[in-house]
Amino acid sequence: xxxxxxxxxxxxxxxxxxxxxxxxxxxxxxxxxxxxxxxxxxxxxxxxxxxxxxxxxxxxxxxxxxxxxxxxxxxxxxxxxxxxxxxxxxxxxxxxxxxxxxxxxxxxxxxxxxxxxx
Numbered sequence: 001x002x003x004x005x006x007x008x009x010x011x012x013x014x015x016x017x018x019x020x021x022x023x024x025x026x027x028x029x030x031x032x033x034x035x036x037x038x039x040x041x042x043x044x045x046x047x048x049x050x051x052x053x054x055x056x057x058x059x060x061x062x063x064x065x066x067x068x069x070x071x072x073x074x075x076x077x078x079x080x081x082x083x084x085x086x087x088x089x090x091x092x093x094x095x096x097x098x099x100x101x102x103x104x105x106x107x108x109x110x111x112x113x114x115x116x117x118x
Contacts, residue, residue: 002026002107004098008083009112016116017086022098022109024079032102033058034074034081038094038114045097049083065091088116 008020020036035050049072052058060072069088074081081098093116098109 002028002100002105004100004107004109006096006098006109006112009096009114011115011117012088013117014088014090016088017084018088018114019085020083020096020098020112020114022081024081024098024100024107028079028100029102032079032100034079034101035061035072035099036081036083036096037099038092038096039111040094043094048096050099050101051081085114088114090116090118092116 003025004022006022008018012018031053033050033052036048037045038048039045047063048066049062049070051060051072051074053076069086071084095111096114097111100107
């Protein structure tokens with residue numbers, strides 16, 4: 001009943017930028033966390049960045065590997081989350097998944113491929 005639609009992935013040269021977007025639709029609790037995870041071949045899915053609707057109980061989290069390069073933002077009224085990725089590195093190559101958490105639900109988008117060439 002809840003759908004996450006992602007866009008913005010693609011192929012980019014090292015040092016370039018991409019902006020990922022994800023829009024959630026459906027019945028979504030107003031207090032939630034949205035963010036991005038990624039999974040490279042042979043690797044476990046890992047957190048990239050997450051951001052809550054407010055900061056009373058949670059905080060924005062970034063993976064150490066992307067701090068200073070990636071910026072997460074969101075529009076709470078539309079349940080849309082963005083990931084601005086700057087100074088991309090080949091190590092950032094992965095499938096990026098949009099994530100939505102609320103109550104005891106943990107929902108995922110289909111993923112969008114990000115490929116960074118040397």
